[in-house]
Every structure is written in structure tokens, then in C-alpha cells.
Amino acid sequence: MINLLWSSLRNPFGNALWRTKNTGFYPIILSFFAVIMPQTRGVFGAVSEGGSKASVPEQGVPETKVSAPRSGAPQMQRKSPLIFEDPWIRETAPGQKNAALYGKVRNVSTQPVTVRGLFVAGASHAEFHQSLVDSSGVSVMRPLAATALAPGKTLDLTPGGNHGMIMGLQAPYKRDQKIVGKIILKDGAEVKFEATVRP
Ligand SMILES: [Cu+2]
Numbered sequence: 702m703i704n705l706l707w708s709s710l711r712n713p714f715g716n717a718l719w720r721t722k723n724t725g726f727y728p729i730i731l732s733f734f735a736v737i738m739p740q741t742r743g744v745f746g747a748v749s750e751g752g753s754k755a756s757v758p759e760q761g762v763p764e765t766k767v768s769a770p771r772s773g774a775p776q777m778q779r780k781s782p783l784i785f786e787d788p789w790i791r792e793t794a795p796g797q798k799n800a801a802l803y804g805k806v807r808n809v810s811t812q813p814v815t816v817r818g819l820f821v822a823g824a825s826h827a828e829f830h831q832s833l834v835d836s837s838g839v840s841v842m843r844p845l846a847a848t849a850l851a852p853g854k855t856l857d858l859t860p861g862g863n864h865g866m867i868m869g870l871q872a873p874y875k876r877d878q879k880i881v882g883k884i885i886l887k888d889g890a891e892v893k894f895e896a897t898v899r900p
Contacts, residue, residue, distance in 0.1 A: 781892050782810035783850075783884060788896035790821075790880055791860075793873045800824070800874055802865030802896055803858045806884065808850040815849045815887035816856065821896075822881045825869025832862055842866070847887060874898045 788804035802821060808814045819827040829845035845863060850856055858864045865882075874880060878898040883891040 780810075782808060782812065782814045782886070782890075783816075783892045784809050785884065785892060785894040788882075788894045789899050790867065790874050790896045792876045792898050792900055793870060795873050797873060798868065798870050800867040800870060801860070802827070802867055802882070803860060804894075804896070806850070806856040806858065808852055808854050811852050813849050813851050815847050816884055817847050817887045818885035819865050820883045820885065820891075821865065821867045823871050823874070824867045825871075827865060827867045827882070829856075829858075830864050830866040832864070876900060 784807045786805040786807060788802065790800050790802050793800045802819070806816065816829065819829055821827040829848065830842045831845045832840060832842045835841050842864075844866075848856060856863060876898055880896045880898060881893065882896060883893045885891055
């Protein structure tokens with residue numbers, strides 16, 4: 702013990718190196734330099750090589766951060782041209798295969814919008830229908846042709862009138878259920894909605 706103290710007093714540096722070599726500290730010191738050195742070179746590089754090298758990482762970081770919201774922004778800013786106000790579906794009885802969708806589809810854009818199709822979850826097929834009274838006085842319904850809505854105009858879907866026809870139900874729509882769907886526009890865009898099932 703005294704010998705060790707004495708030798709470290711006489712040759713503290715050599716002793717320390719010897720100990721680190723044999724206890725595994727040496728690799729730690731090496732890795733320490735391995736971590737520090739590239740950073741040091743980076744700092745020197747930034748200083749000696751002017752803006753070119755340093756500017757790459759400096760620009761790269763904000764650019765990737767900015768580009769994410771930028772690329773997302775057009776989609777978020779691209780407002781839906783249609784609003785489906787108060788969409789609802791009449792609840793169905795067990796075994797019933799068809800249902801009807803109601804609400805107000807409003808064109809809130811400044812361009813005419815053509816409604817082409819309909820998709821409703823839980824059904825095999827859906828389309829817009831119009832209700833008519835034929836020449837013999839019988840109430841009938843027919844698929845609504847692609848409907849162009851002028852800016853500000855509304856397609857009213859009401860019981861007894863135009864409606865979304867939902868066919869091929871896989872299970873009954875039960876009261877207070879939320880049913881997702883989408884209106885498909887002529888240009889292929891889709892307007893998603895969530896309809897509530899009501900009595
Ligand atoms: Cu119908």
C-alpha cells in the first residue's frame with residue numbers, strides 16, 4: 702500500500718496510464734477522443750472552409766423541419782369545397798337491407814362542384830337518389846345524375862325528397878351509431894363525413 706502510494710507520487714502519470722490500460726479505461730479514453738475529434742474537426746472545418754460546409758447542416762436542419770409542415774400545408778389549406786351539414790341516417794330494423802342518408806350538402810367554394818358518388822361504411826353500395834311522383838301518381842326514386850352544385854348552393858337530402866340511398870347493409874344501423882362515409886366528387890376528390898343514426 703505504501704509502496705503503491707510512493708510509486709504514484711514518484712511517477713503519477715505512468716501509474717495512471719498503466720492502470721487505465723489494465724482496467725479497461727484506455728478504450729474509454731480512445732472512444733472519448735473518437736467522439737470528440739470529429740466534432741472538433743467539424744468546428745475547424747466550419748471556420749477554415751467558410752460557409753459552405755457549415756451552411757449545409759445548418760440549412761439542412763431547418764429545411765427538413767420546415768418542409769414537413771410545408772408539404773402538409775397544401776393539403777390542410779386545400780379546404781373541402783363541400784360541407785355536409787348534419788348528416789344522419791335513419792335507423793334500420795334487423796334484416797333491412799336498405800337505409801337512407803339525409804342532411805345538407807353545401808358548396809362552400811367559389812367554383813361549381815359536381816357530386817358524382819357516395820360511399821357509406823357498412824353497406825355494399827350507396828348512391829344519391831331523387832324521389833319523384835310518376836305519371837300514374839306513384840312515388841318512385843331514381844339515381845340522381847351527377848349533380849353540379851353552383852357556389853353557395855345546397856343539395857338537400859330530406860325524407861321524401863333527394864336522399865343518399867344505402868344498399869346492401871351488412872348489419873342494422875342502430876340508434877346513435879356514427880357511420881363514416883364520403884361524397885365522391887367528379888374530379889375524384891372525396892369529402893368525408895360522419896353520419897349519426899337517428900330514429
Ligand atoms: Cu332511394
